Amino acid sequence: MTALVIAEHDNQSIKGATLNTVTAAAQLGGDVHVLVAGSNAADAAKAASQIAGVAKVIHADAAGFEHGLAENVAAQVIALAGSYSHIVFPATASGKNVAPRVAALLDVGQVSDITKVVSPDTFERLIYAGNAIATVQSSDKVKVITVRSTGFDAAAATGGSAAVEAATATADSGKSSFVGSEIARNDRPELTAAKIIVSGGRALGSATQFNEVLTPLADKLGAALGASRAAVDAGYAPNDWQVGQTGKIVAPQLYIAAGISGAIQHLAGMKDSKVIVAINKDPEAPIFSVADYGLEADLFAAVPELVRTL
Structure with missing residues (x-):
């Protein structure tokens, strides 16, 4: 029984979600191979090849894979699928794009967004925005799985010594082509990989106040900035800062929520954080139900005072 992990990468380095996915694959009980x-x-x-726990790396190199087009990557996975009992993807935008195609081409069901491996054919996943846990058992010969990275610790990026094997690359499907991309860049940590996140909600009132109040705190802590969906919809913060069920799923060491009421969709995206600090003047705000530390206060006074104290 061998699992194939589909690596997420930028052609130079491996993305962090792949490390969590390797950990999940290792719990399936067999060898772990990685496709790049x-x-x-x-x-x-x-x-x-240096990731701890990886037995072999399969390297397929072709121009059609440069931008990770789903049709081309799925075809490569299918070409290799016969040798594997499990095909495992990170539950990222890329993984969610490729995995359903692979499952459809193999005519099997997909087990999505798992947070725990119970046995090689049984998994746990969150449903109802994280309010319930479903135990899912698959009888398919090949299991196609996506892994929620916050559910598993990251495998060590060094210490492994797996062999790298070249594979014959599949031909470009011709079904899609890469036109271009506009990538937002900043000096802060990537939201899904940050150890500390400072998030703001609609209570901040405007994009100007969002930046004026939260940026100094994030600067002091070396934190990434996040936002609730309400704040993003109101135009206070860009879309790629959104944390929640319809945004990014995060689990930092420290999550500071300022002016966020804690709607169920937001809680689903951050409640696995190690320490949660909530600042809200409403004592009945749902965010306090998951917070390790709650401060019932006006964020416009509390956050600047916190910055001064730091």
């Missing part, structure tokens, strides 16, 4: 499908991605394949 990319263009001039030898560095990424080498990085994958």
